[in-house]
Amino acid sequence: MTEQILKVQKIKNGIVIDHIPCGLALKVLKILGIERDIGSTVSMVMHVKSKYGWKDIVKIEDRFLEEKELDKIALVAPTATVNIIQNYKVVKKHRVKVPEHIIGIVKCTNPKCITNQREPITPEFYTVSKDPLIIKCRYCERDMEADEIIENII
Amino acid sequence: MFRGRDIVSIKEITPKEMDKIFEVAEEMIPIAQSAERSSLLQGYVLANLFFEPSTRTRLSFESAMSKLGGHVIGFANPSATSLAKGETLADTIRMVDEYSDVIVIRHPYEGSARLAADFAKHPVINAGDGAGQHPTQTLLDLFTVKREFGHIKDLNVGLIGDLKYGRTVHSLTYVLSNLGANLYLISPSLLRMPKHIIRELKTKPLETEKIENVLPELDVLYVTRIQKERFPDPNEYRKVAGIYRITPKLLENAKRHAIVMHPLPRVDEISPEVDATPHARYFLQAFYGVPVRMALLALVLGVI
Ligand SMILES: [Zn+2]
Numbered sequence: 453m454t455e456q457i458l459k460v461q462k463i464k465n466g467i468v469i470d471h472i473p474c475g476l477a478l479k480v481l482k483i484l485g486i487e488r489d490i491g492s493t494v495s496m497v498m499h500v501k502s503k504y505g506w507k508d509i510v511k512i513e514d515r516f517l518e519e520k521e522l523d524k525i526a527l528v529a530p531t532a533t534v535n536i537i538q539n540y541k542v543v544k545k546h547r548v549k550v551p552e553h554i555i556g557i558v559k560c561t562n563p564k565c566i567t568n569q570r571e572p573i574t575p576e577f578y579t580v581s582k583d584p585l586i587i588k589c590r591y592c593e594r595d596m597e598a599d600e601i602i603e604n605i606i
Numbered sequence: 607m608f609r610g611r612d613i614v615s616i617k618e619i620t621p622k623e624m625d626k627i628f629e630v631a632e633e634m635i636p637i638a639q640s641a642e643r644s645s646l647l648q649g650y651v652l653a654n655l656f657f658e659p660s661t662r663t664r665l666s667f668e669s670a671m672s673k674l675g676g677h678v679i680g681f682a683n684p685s686a687t688s689l690a691k692g693e694t695l696a697d698t699i700r701m702v703d704e705y706s707d708v709i710v711i712r713h714p715y716e717g718s719a720r721l722a723a724d725f726a727k728h729p730v731i732n733a734g735d736g737a738g739q740h741p742t743q744t745l746l747d748l749f750t751v752k753r754e755f756g757h758i759k760d761l762n763v764g765l766i767g768d769l770k771y772g773r774t775v776h777s778l779t780y781v782l783s784n785l786g787a788n789l790y791l792i793s794p795s796l797l798r799m800p801k802h803i804i805r806e807l808k809t810k811p812l813e814t815e816k817i818e819n820v821l822p823e824l825d826v827l828y829v830t831r832i833q834k835e836r837f838p839d840p841n842e843y844r845k846v847a848g849i850y851r852i853t854p855k856l857l858e859n860a861k862r863h864a865i866v867m868h869p870l871p872r873v874d875e876i877s878p879e880v881d882a883t884p885h886a887r888y889f890l891q892a893f894y895g896v897p898v899r900m901a902l903l904a905l906v907l908g909v910i
Binding site: 562564565566567569570571572573589590591592593594595 | 615694695696713714715716717718720721724735736737738739802
């Protein structure tokens with residue numbers, strides 16, 4: 453996080469999700485349930501220069517993330533880092549990590565999967581590969597790849 | 607190591623465990639042939655839950671349980687089930703679990719056996735879930751090969767037909783490769799084995815559209831049905847239906863000891879004249895379904 457970018461829109465308390473792969477900032481907002489006014493400042497920068505190319509950045513005032521939300525971000529933007537800001541300072545910085553075991557975050561794309569029927573179960577996946585991202589449904593054992601995963605985050 | 611185990615996916619069974627299953631199945635053969643009597647599973651109840659018809663598999667489990675002196679309850683007709691009345695599968699399983707010691711399930715939805723295993727206290731055996739897993743079929747296929755040749759490693763195994771939609775053939779391919787067989791995949795290009803399955807194999811298989819190219823090298827020819835209902839597009843089906851037909855004439859070029867297998871029912875991919883040739887093993891293969899399932903039942907119920 454360079455000084456210059458922070459100047460664009462410094463936030464007092466909240467989070468900065470940095471190093472989002474280019475073009476995926478809107479997806480990140482969507483999976484965090486930010487699709488309309490949430491009553492606090494949200495800013496998004498797309499296609500900014502970074503050390504290794506281009507990236508997107510999302511900043512949300514007065515918002516903190518639960519473990520589950522971090523996992524969701526990891527599935528959409530595995531390269532992202534989440535900075536927790538308190539009183540204009542980064543107090544914590546974590547890299548998101550693709551979980552080995554994904555419960556209740558993604559819906560299986562297989563229409564014939566038992567998890568897509570009216571049954572009292574939560575969709576469950578195992579991570580087969582992190583790069584490229586491939587996850588396997590614990591029930592129907594079908595694989596899902598990154599673009600399908602993004603479309604099926606619950 | 608088997609008591610209380612669910613048999614849901616073939617990938618959860620190690621080669622060593624397979625050997626154990628085959629060892630027990632071998633001992634079950636005289637009982638399956640009624641040359642010996644057994645009351646090993648006397649007093650045990652098997653719930654045979656067939657939410658979609660599969661006469662062969664259902665009868666094979668019934669026979670296996672009966673020959674070991676156990677009882678079978680269940681249904682074969684999906685419209686008669688509570689599922690038709692809107693009950694969840696989870697509820698049906700919890701109820702049946704109270705009535706039985708082991709549950710066998712066949713269901714049109716993929717992953718339903720895993721769900722059943724999650725909800726049942728007793729062991730669950732997957733007898734096919736949609737286009738998903740069918741581990742007892744895979745085990746009886748392997749048992750057939752193993753009994754014939756004594757080993758699987760280094761055998762040349764050809765799989766022919768629908769290698770794309772038939773997921774049972776995917777599981778078989780995976781295990782054969784794991785056990786060291788050399789694989790030959792014979793299919794029209796429309797029905798080639800998916801790349802993600804091939805990627806998981808230990809050694810690269812040989813792929814071809816023409817059976818004639820590879821037949822002389824094969825020890826095992828495993829024939830699968832090209833099923834109309836698997837095709838999303840009926841035009842695709844018409845293009846490939848009836849493309850392969852195994853005949854005695856074709857088999858003249860096969861190794862003398864080569865065997866022909868098929869999960870049955872066959873339609874016209876193997877001509878009836880092949881039945882009388884020394885290559886045919888599909889009926890014996892079907893018979894092996896009984897001792898293999900006897901072995902599984904005895905093992906998961908912990909009586910041996
Ligand atoms: Zn699934």
